[in-house]
Amino acid sequence: MDYLPLIGTVTILNLLAAMSPGPDFVMTVRNALCYSRRSGIFTSLGISAALGIHLFYCAAGIGLLISKSVVFFSLIKFLGVGYLIYIGVASILSKKSKLDVSAEKSLLDLTRLQAFKMGFLTNVLNPKATLFFLSLFTFVIGSSTPVYIILIISAIIMVTAFTWFSIVSIFLAQPNVQRIFLKYERIINFTLGGFLIFLGVKIALTLR
Numbered sequence: 001m002d003y004l005p006l007i008g009t010v011t012i013l014n015l016l017a018a019m020s021p022g023p024d025f026v027m028t029v030r031n032a033l034c035y036s037r038r039s040g041i042f043t044s045l046g047i048s049a050a051l052g053i054h055l056f057y058c059a060a061g062i063g064l065l066i067s068k069s070v071v072f073f074s075l076i077k078f079l080g081v082g083y084l085i086y087i088g089v090a091s092i093l094s095k096k097s098k099l100d101v102s103a104e105k106s107l108l109d110l111t112r113l114q115a116f117k118m119g120f121l122t123n124v125l126n127p128k129a130t131l132f133f134l135s136l137f138t139f140v141i142g143s144s145t146p147v148y149i150i151l152i153i154s155a156i157i158m159v160t161a162f163t164w165f166s167i168v169s170i171f172l173a174q175p176n177v178q179r180i181f182l183k184y185e186r187i188i189n190f191t192l193g194g195f196l197i198f199l200g201v202k203i204a205l206t207l208r
Helices: 006-019 024-033 037-059 060-068 070-093 111-123 128-137 149-174 176-182 186-204
Strands: none
Touching: 006 024, 006 128, 006 149, 024 070, 024 111, 024 186, 037 060, 037 111, 037 128, 037 149, 060 128, 070 111, 070 128, 070 186, 149 176
């Protein structure tokens, strides 16, 4: 019971971080709108799996090494930047799709693995995620925190992120929302692609 306030604090902080318009949110919105609810959900699953990677190495102390090493941090940073810009450019240059909102899914849909990989790479290559969880473990979770509490918190973080992004995917895959998307598809693709490029450039220009 002594750790309930800690668990509640971490859950709220993680939910707020997930709801912020960062690369994870934009990628989920893009795949749910441009492809399908399934693609959005598997993108969410990839994001959640990547969170597990961040949580593991931060708990193991590797996150501190990454944050202190210019080489490691820069490598992760620019791999992530390149990936975000690549997806952003692809969105801007994408041709207008011929989706049938009455159909259960589009022939142009992503495979489960493709959607999962996009979510996973977007999150795992985001250096801000490293710093966020490192800060969380440093300032919220102390050295005396039991391992089982850290495992519970890690599970809650992953489930919370997956649930939030899945809800976003389900909402955006509704037929009425899809009809609006089809009407303004080029504008939406250009906006989402531009925002991904903006996030990539912003991360590239951010000082350690």
